Amino acid sequence: MQARALRSRRDFLKVSALATGGMLVAVTIPGIGRRAIAASTDAPFAPNAFIRLTPDGTVTVVVGYSEMGQGVLTAVPMLVAEELDADWSRVRFEQAPSDPVYKNPLFGIQATGGSTTVRASWQPMREAGATARAMLIAAAARRWGVSPQECHTVAGRVVHADGRSLAYGELATDAAHEPVPTQVALKDPRQFRILGQSLDRLDTPLKIDGSGRFGIDVRVPGGYTAVLARPPVPGAKPRHWNAAHAKSLPGVKAIVEVPGGIAAVADGYWNAKKARDALDVQWDLGANTAYSSDGIRRTFLALAQGSGTVARQDGDAAAALHGPTATKHLDAVYEVPYLAHACMEPMNATASVTADGIDVWGSVQAPGAIQQALAAAFHLKPDQIRVTTTLLGGGFGRRFGLDYVFDAAFVSKAVGAPVHVMYPREDDMHAQFYRPAALLRFDAALGRDGMPVALRMNTVCASIAKAAHMPLHDGIDSFAVEGLTACPYRIPNLRIEWSESEPPYSVWFWRSVGHSQNIFFVEGIVDELAVAAGKDPYEYRRDLLGGAPRYRGVLELAAEKAGWSKPPAPGRHRGIAVGESFGSYVAEVAEVSVGPDGAVKVHRVVCAVDCGRVVNPRIVERQMESAIVYGLSAALYGRITIEHGRVQQSNFNDYPVVRIDEMPQVEVVILPSTENPGGVGEPGLPPLAPAVVNAIYAATGKRLRSLPIDTGALRRA
Amino acid sequence: MYTLHVNGKTHSVEVTPDTPLLWVLRDTLNMTGTKFGCGEALCGACTVHLDGVPVRSCSIPVSAAAGKHVTTIEAVGATAAGRAVQKAWLALDVPQCGYCQSGQIMSAAALLARKPAPTDADIDAAMAGNICRCGTYNQIRAAIKDAAADLGHGG
Ligand code: FES
Numbered sequence: 083m084q085a086r087a088l089r090s091r092r093d094f095l096k097v098s099a100l101a102t103g104g105m106l107v108a109v110t111i112p113g114i115g116r117r118a119i120a121a122s123t124d125a126p127f128a129p130n131a132f133i134r135l136t137p138d139g140t141v142t143v144v145v146g147y148s149e150m151g152q153g154v155l156t157a158v159p160m161l162v163a164e165e166l167d168a169d170w171s172r173v174r175f176e177q178a179p180s181d182p183v184y185k186n187p188l189f190g191i192q193a194t195g196g197s198t199t200v201r202a203s204w205q206p207m208r209e210a211g212a213t214a215r216a217m218l219i220a221a222a223a224r225r226w227g228v229s230p231q232e233c234h235t236v237a238g239r240v241v242h243a244d245g246r247s248l249a250y251g252e253l254a255t256d257a258a259h260e261p262v263p264t265q266v267a268l269k270d271p272r273q274f275r276i277l278g279q280s281l282d283r284l285d286t287p288l289k290i291d292g293s294g295r296f297g298i299d300v301r302v303p304g305g306y307t308a309v310l311a312r313p314p315v316p317g318a319k320p321r322h323w324n325a326a327h328a329k330s331l332p333g334v335k336a337i338v339e340v341p342g343g344i345a346a347v348a349d350g351y352w353n354a355k356k357a358r359d360a361l362d363v364q365w366d367l368g369a370n371t372a373y374s375s376d377g378i379r380r381t382f383l384a385l386a387q388g389s390g391t392v393a394r395q396d397g398d399a400a401a402a403l404h405g406p407t408a409t410k411h412l413d414a415v416y417e418v419p420y421l422a423h424a425c426m427e428p429m430n431a432t433a434s435v436t437a438d439g440i441d442v443w444g445s446v447q448a449p450g451a452i453q454q455a456l457a458a459a460f461h462l463k464p465d466q467i468r469v470t471t472t473l474l475g476g477g478f479g480r481r482f483g484l485d486y487v488f489d490a491a492f493v494s495k496a497v498g499a500p501v502h503v504m505y506p507r508e509d510d511m512h513a514q515f516y517r518p519a520a521l522l523r524f525d526a527a528l529g530r531d532g533m534p535v536a537l538r539m540n541t542v543c544a545s546i547a548k549a550a551h552m553p554l555h556d557g558i559d560s561f562a563v564e565g566l567t568a569c570p571y572r573i574p575n576l577r578i579e580w581s582e583s584e585p586p587y588s589v590w591f592w593r594s595v596g597h598s599q600n601i602f603f604v605e606g607i608v609d610e611l612a613v614a615a616g617k618d619p620y621e622y623r624r625d626l627l628g629g630a631p632r633y634r635g636v637l638e639l640a641a642e643k644a645g646w647s648k649p650p651a652p653g654r655h656r657g658i659a660v661g662e663s664f665g666s667y668v669a670e671v672a673e674v675s676v677g678p679d680g681a682v683k684v685h686r687v688v689c690a691v692d693c694g695r696v697v698n699p700r701i702v703e704r705q706m707e708s709a710i711v712y713g714l715s716a717a718l719y720g721r722i723t724i725e726h727g728r729v730q731q732s733n734f735n736d737y738p739v740v741r742i743d744e745m746p747q748v749e750v751v752i753l754p755s756t757e758n759p760g761g762v763g764e765p766g767l768p769p770l771a772p773a774v775v776n777a778i779y780a781a782t783g784k785r786l787r788s789l790p791i792d793t794g795a796l797r798r799a
Numbered sequence: 800m801y802t803l804h805v806n807g808k809t810h811s812v813e814v815t816p817d818t819p820l821l822w823v824l825r826d827t828l829n830m831t832g833t834k835f836g837c838g839e840a841l842c843g844a845c846t847v848h849l850d851g852v853p854v855r856s857c858s859i860p861v862s863a864a865a866g867k868h869v870t871t872i873e874a875v876g877a878t879a880a881g882r883a884v885q886k887a888w889l890a891l892d893v894p895q896c897g898y899c900q901s902g903q904i905m906s907a908a909a910l911l912a913r914k915p916a917p918t919d920a921d922i923d924a925a926m927a928g929n930i931c932r933c934g935t936y937n938q939i940r941a942a943i944k945d946a947a948a949d950l951g952h953g954g
């Protein structure tokens with residue numbers, strides 16, 4: 083074991099005795115989430131995670147993250163259990179603050195996203211487990227009158243060299259009064275017996291019998307349900323509506339105007355929705371009816387032809403493109419549309435505004451941001467906003483948005499009762515928290531050896547940072563260019579530019595954010611360069627990744643597992659792509675066939691991932707597969723379009739997603755790594771679309787440069 | 800006033816005749832295991848059994864369910880097929896966010912009750928109406944096959 087000095091412990095960890103016996107370890111995990119404000123060293127101790135060890139031997143890890151499918155309710159307890167040397171069968175999770183005893187907000191700034199959970203918890207939660215373990219050993223040694231050095235631990239017991247032992251539960255109360263050690267030893271990873279195992283998820287039992295509580299299942303006594311009529315075009319203002327008629331319908335309590343629109347408040351969803359539909363709102367639509375997807379595209383295209391703000395510059399691409407070593411030139415335009423998240427659980431939240439503050443219950447990714455934003459809007463202190471996070475029926479970034487929470491708070495205030503605001507699926511799809519539409523123009527030149535001499539890319543899209551009130555750096559929104567600026571290929575003259583364009587459709591974080599389009603762009607372009615050079619797309623990438631071992635590692639592993647060197651089954655064709663996001667490296671090989679009618683079938687996806695040290699391999703594999711399916715839906719079908727200012731899609735009929743009968747075989751291989759953990763919720767997504775499109779090129783000789791895949795263009799006459 | 804038989808219990812509910820069964824379950828009877836996803840019979844999240852047949856409860860008005868037997872996720876474990884499906888789901892750790900899984904399990908249990916040894920094509924046909932945005936489809940398919948094997952062994 084290696085001893086390791088801890089950060090200032092006052093700021094990070096406190097141990098106390100529980101009134102009912104046992105010990106409580108309170109931990110501060112700094113910097114949770116992209117939007118988090120890191121705890122400053124002189125900030126008061128503000129724990130956001132807890133470990134409770136009770137006399138019956140149960141270890142309860144109170145997890146302050148939002149569970150949206152990514153397995154945090156299992157992964158975080160595993161970190162604690164490893165260093166605590168707990169008996170895994172006695173480990174439980176609890177979502178915080180879900181119990182009424184947590185009336186006081188325990189949480190400072192808190193958010194889940196950006197694939198950060200394990201990365202942020204890795205050190206503090208293991209240290210917390212190790213601290214509790216050291217205190218349990220000290221308590222046992224004191225009781226036996228021996229030196230702690232003579233004791234060790236095995237699965238929930240302290241054992242003395244002579245063989246006697248005590249269970250953690252028997253020691254917990256005493257241990258709470260032992261001094262908190264200033265140093266703890268963390269295990270050598272070779273000793274791990276919990277981390278790295280595919281342990282069953284702790285939350286599965288709740289998710290197979292209907293007992294798990296999602297935001298939509300929150301029921302507050304005396305509460306109502308509200309559905310809103312919302313502006314059909316951004317900026318539209320309600321001019322007239324038939325409140326009297328809507329109010330007269332069964333079960334309707336009130337019709338109120340709030341910033342989000344006109345709310346119909348009733349005794350349940352159905353009556354609220356019928357009243358909303360009966361409002362017959364007349365809107366002043368305003369000038370934004372002039373917007374259409376075609377018009378937005380024309381604007382983007384014009385900007386892409388010019389130049390933008392430089393985000394990365396190596397060498398001199400402008401000169402090299404036309405320099406003496408450039409023997410072959412390529413240029414083209416790539417583009418992707420707006421995308422909706424279409425979480426399985428439509429947006430909804432419950433709020434109760436009372437004289438002493440606001441209670442919010444729901445499936446949210448950023449309770450901390452909710453506290454701050456509601457406090458500002460309602461002139462309250464953040465600690466007067468109490469947020470209870472339920473299970474999330476999908477997040478994908480959408481649930482960082484505060485729109486539905488604000489709606490619930492405003493309607494609750496207007497009617498003086500708890501209100502559950504529900505978005506019908508159509509409202510959810512129209513709500514405009516879209517992955518930005520983007521268009522990129524590139525110019526490339528190859529040398530005599532076929533290797534790139536220069537590459538210039540100018541991408542046009544709206545700024546997510548601005549939408550989320552986050553700063554730009556040197557005029558650059560990092561979300562707009564992430565995945566481009568990280569371009570790992572050996573290209574001596576590289577210039578990456580961003581041109582901002584802000585149509586009135588609000589953009590937002592969407593699974594893997596900027597990487598979702600930018601890795602599609604880069605990996606399509608590199609494939610084009612390989613073809614122009616007359617080289618195998620895998621070998622070409624491999625050559626250009628000489629200085630990027632983690633990229634190269636997953637690329638080689640994916641190619642090997644996919645059998646890249648051998649021809650695929652007749653009628654099938656392969657494409658490959660690689661990318662890094664959130665500290666993890668992923669390469670994917672897609673095997674596709676294209677029918678005479680242009681129909682694309684993805685048969686198999688092989689995915690190799692290097693995400694550093696792995697907490698739970700099965701969760702990693704499932705997250706990769708999940709992101710592959712999400713990316714495949716976007717590649718095949720995903721498209722939000724605008725006509726006369728209005729969003730055209732409304733439900734799963736016109737915003738289709740992949741279903742079980744289109745599901746490819748997926749094989750995930752994890753590259754063993756001793757690096758610190760990377761994220762796993764998002765990195766599986768970006769390489770999928772380019773791998774599929776590159777396979778379609780192999781099948782048809784047609785280079786698709788826009789998504790979703792246009793099967794019409796692939797039809798053979 | 801409508802009489803509904805839900806999971807073996809009889810309820811009288813006062814709602815308008817067009818109220819979908821889904822909202823009677825969720826809002827009137829406070830049984831929240833059955834989920835809302837689309838309201839248009841497009842996603843399967845709201846699947847329940849009506850006299851043993853899987854239906855999308857968001858698109859069945861209460862008037863059409865009156866007098867019939869409704870089984871929901873809360874009680875499907877009392878049937879042989881439902882129990883086998885839940886067991887296989889647990890063993891393979893199928894759910895991710897879990898939101899679609901009530902509907903998935905209801906569709907799978909209905910399939911196995913009708914076809915104890917489904918082929919891949921049977922699974923496609925029975926399950927294609929159930930969307931999972933977390934992409935658990937391959938685990939769902941494997942769990943259905945495990946549940947079928949379990950039932951075949953006299954479970
Ligand atoms: S909610 Fe009924 S099928 Fe989607």
Ligand code: FES
Nearest residue numbers: 896897931932933
């Ligand atoms: S498990 Fe999340 S939608 Fe299926």
